[in-house]
Amino acid sequence: MAEYHLTTPLTDDDVLKLQAGDRVYLTGVIYTARDAAHKRLLDLIEKGEPLPVDLAGQIIYYVGPTPAKPGKVIGSAGPTTSYRMDSLTVPLLEKGLKGMIGKGKRSAEIREALQKYNSVYFGAIGGAAALISKCVKKAEIIAYEDLGPEAIRRLEVENFPVVVANDCHGNDVYQEAVKKYKKQ
Amino acid sequence: MKTLEYQKIVDTVADLCMKANMHLNNDVLTAFQTSYDNEESEVGKEVLEKLIENAKIASEEEVAMCQDTGVAVCFVEVGQDLVITGGELEKAIEEGVRKGYQEGYLRKSMCHPFTRKNTGDNTPPVIHTRVVPGDNLKITVAPKGGGSENMSALKMLTPAQGKKGVVDFVVKTVEEAGPNPCPPIVVGVGIGGNFERCALLAKKSLLRPLDKENSDPELREMEKEILQKINNLGIGPQGFGGRTTALAVHIEMEPCHIASLPVAVNINCHAARHAEAVL
Numbered sequence: 001m002a003e004y005h006l007t008t009p010l011t012d013d014d015v016l017k018l019q020a021g022d023r024v025y026l027t028g029v030i031y032t033a034r035d036a037a038h039k040r041l042l043d044l045i046e047k048g049e050p051l052p053v054d055l056a057g058q059i060i061y062y063v064g065p066t067p068a069k070p071g072k073v074i075g076s077a078g079p080t081t082s083y084r085m086d087s088l089t090v091p092l093l094e095k096g097l098k099g100m101i102g103k104g105k106r107s108a109e110i111r112e113a114l115q116k117y118n119s120v121y122f123g124a125i126g127g128a129a130a131l132i133s134k135c136v137k138k139a140e141i142i143a144y145e146d147l148g149p150e151a152i153r154r155l156e157v158e159n160f161p162v163v164v165a166n167d168c169h170g171n172d173v174y175q176e177a178v179k180k181y182k183k184q
Numbered sequence: 185m186k187t188l189e190y191q192k193i194v195d196t197v198a199d200l201c202m203k204a205n206m207h208l209n210n211d212v213l214t215a216f217q218t219s220y221d222n223e224e225s226e227v228g229k230e231v232l233e234k235l236i237e238n239a240k241i242a243s244e245e246e247v248a249m250c251q252d253t254g255v256a257v258c259f260v261e262v263g264q265d266l267v268i269t270g271g272e273l274e275k276a277i278e279e280g281v282r283k284g285y286q287e288g289y290l291r292k293s294m295c296h297p298f299t300r301k302n303t304g305d306n307t308p309p310v311i312h313t314r315v316v317p318g319d320n321l322k323i324t325v326a327p328k329g330g331g332s333e334n335m336s337a338l339k340m341l342t343p344a345q346g347k348k349g350v351v352d353f354v355v356k357t358v359e360e361a362g363p364n365p366c367p368p369i370v371v372g373v374g375i376g377g378n379f380e381r382c383a384l385l386a387k388k389s390l391l392r393p394l395d396k397e398n399s400d401p402e403l404r405e406m407e408k409e410i411l412q413k414i415n416n417l418g419i420g421p422q423g424f425g426g427r428t429t430a431l432a433v434h435i436e437m438e439p440c441h442i443a444s445l446p447v448a449v450n451i452n453c454h455a456a457r458h459a460e461a462v463l
Contacts, residue, residue: 021227036300066248066291075289076248081331081364103331103422104364125231125422126331126366127455129251131238148302149251149291161234163227163424174363177425181225181418 005159009057010098015120018164020171024122025159030059030101034080036150037143038088045091052143052152056096059122062103064149065133074139074155078129079103082121086110093117101162105174114168122162123173135160186263186319188463190270193321196461197280200325201256202288204459205248208239211394212431212456219368219421219428228426232368235421235454246288250455253290254327256281256309259391263318274311277323281309284325293330312384324391326458332369332451335361338383341445350375350447351406355413357449358430363423366453370394371414371433374448376440386450389434391458398435407433431456 001021006014008028018024031053033041044051062082066075082102089100090113098119103126106114114121124132138156145151165173213236220232242249258277268276285292285306292306316322337357341349354373361369374385398404411433420426431454440446 064251064291064293066251066253067289069247069289072247075291076242076251078251080252081334083364103366105362105423123363123422123424125234125238127250127453128234128238130242130245130247130249131234133247134241148304149293163422173425174419174423177225177420177423178362178418181420181425181427183416183418 008059010059010120011057012118015098015118015168018120018167019169020164020167020173020176022164024162024164026059026162027158027160028156030061030155030157030160032061032063032153032155034062034064034150035084036147037152038085040144042088042091045095051095055092057098059099059101060092060097061101061155066149074133074136076129077133077136079124079126082106089113093119105172106166111166111170111172114166115170118168120164120168121166123165124160124162132160185265185267187267187269188321190268190276192463193268193273193276193323194280194283196463197258197277197323197325198284198287200323200459200461201281201284201290201327204325204327204457205253205288205290206246207243208249208455208457209393212454213239215394215431219431223421223426223428225420225424225426227424228421228428231421231424232428248288248290250329250453251291252293252329252331253285253306254293254329254457255333256285256306257326257328257387258309258311259324259326259388260311260313261316261322262313263320264315265319266321277309277311278307281307321463322460323463324458324460326391329453329455332365332453335365336448336450338379338446338448340379341447343443343445345445347406349445351410351413353447354410354433354449358414358451359417361451362419365451366455367419367423368421368428368431368454370452370456371410371430372450372452373410373433373435374450375435376438376446378441378444378446381438382446382448383450385436385438386448389436390450390452390456392434394432394456400437403435403437407435
C-alpha cells in the first residue's frame with residue numbers, strides 16, 4: 001500500500017493512481033456537506049440553478065463540527081457515516097466532484113459511480129474529531145448558515161490523514177479487510 | 185427530610201454533559217491500549233493509536249472527543265425520600281443539558297424528524313427515571329452518537345430460537361453494521377422483558393465499565409462467546425481490518441413472556457461516554 005501527499009483540487013491522474021488501502025494526506029481546500037446540505041444542493045440541481053460552489057475537482061467532507069471554542073479555527077470535526085449520502089451523491093459526481101471523505105461503506109451504486117466518474121471515496125477515522133481538527137487551518141461558512149453544524153464550510157486543511165476506501169477501479173477497502181482478517 | 189435545589193441539578197447535569205463528552209473514562213483508554221497491544225493489523229494499530237491521541241487532546245484542551253456529541257441520554261435514580269425544591273426534576277435535567285451543550289461548545293444535534301429543523305440547544309434529552317430507596321439523586325449522562333445508534337437493531341425472536349438465536353442475531357447485527365458505527369465498538373445487548381424493555385436493557389448495559397465482569401456466570405460466558413465471534417469477523421478498527429472489532433459485549437437479561445424472546449442490540453462507538461454524579 002502506497003502513501004501519497006495530495007493537494008486539492010484533485011486531478012484525474014491523482015485519482016487514477018490511488019488504490020483502496022492507500023494512505024493519503026490531503027492539503028488544500030475541501031468543502032463540508034452532510035445530509036441537509038446535500039438535499040439543498042440536489043434541489044438546486046433539479047431546478048437547474050447554480051450551486052454555491054463549483055464542485056469540479058473538489059472534495060466534500062461529510063462532517064458537522066462542534067462549535068469552535070474562542071481562539072480556535074474549528075471545533076471537533078471527525079467524519080460522519082457516509083451511506084446516508086449514497087442516494088444524494090451521483091448528481092454531485094456529474095458536476096465534477098472528485099472525492100468524498102467520510103466513514104463506513106458505500107452502496108454498490110456509488111462504488112460503480114466512482115468508476116464511471118473517476119472519483120474516490122476516502123475514509124477518515126471516525127471519532128478522532130479533536131485530532132482531525134488540528135489539520136484544519138482555516139474555516140468559513142460559505143452557504144446555508146441556517147443549518148448550523150450542517151452548513152457548507154470551506155476548510156483549508158494540511159495533511160489531513162485519510163485512507164482510500166473506494167478507488168476508481170472498483171476496489172473496496174472494507175471488503176478486502178474482511179477477506180484478509182475474517183476467521184471461521 | 186433531605187432537600188435538593190433545582191439549580192444544583194441543572195449545574196450538575198451541565199457538568200456531566202461536558203465531562204462525558206470531553207474526558208474518556210480510563211476503562212475505555214485501557215481497552216484501547218490492550219487492543220493496540222494485541223492488534224495484528226498495521227492500519228488497525230494506527231487507528232487505535234490515533235484514538236488514544238484523540239482522547240488525550242480532547243481531555244487536555246477540554247473539547248469534545250467526537251463532533252457527534254450525541255443525544256443526551258440521562259439515567260436518573262431518585263430516592264423516594266428526597267424532596268426537590270424550586271422546580272421540576274425533568275425541567276432541571278433539560279435545562280442542565282441546554283447549559284452543558286452551550287457552555288461546553290458541544291454540537292446541538294436534535295431536530296424535527298421531518299423538517300429536520302434543529303431545536304438549537306440539544307434538547308430534549310432522553311430521560312430514564314427510576315424511583316429507588318433512600319434520599320439520593322443519582323444522575324448518569326450518556327451522550328449517544330447517531331452513527332452507532334443507527335446500526336442498532338431489535339428483534340422479537342421465537343422461544344424456540346433460544347440462546348443460539350440471540351447469539352446469531354447479535355453477531356449478524358454487528359457484521360451488517362461493518363465499519364459504519366466506528367469500530368472498535370461496545371455492544372450492548374438486552375434480552376427479555378418486552379419490546380421496549382429489551383431496548384432499555386441494551387442501552388443500560390452500555391453503562392457498565394469495560395473492566396467490570398457480568399455478575400451472572402451464564403451471561404458472562406455468553407458475552408465472551410459473542411465477543412470472540414465478533415472479533416473473528418475481521419472488520420477491525422474503523423473497518424480497515426483487524427482483530428479489534430469490539431472492545432466488549434455487555435448483556436442485561438430479564439424474564440419475558442412465554443410467547444416471546446425479545447432481543448435488542450445497541451451498538452456504541454468507541455467513544456463509550458458516560459459520567460455520573462450522586463447528589
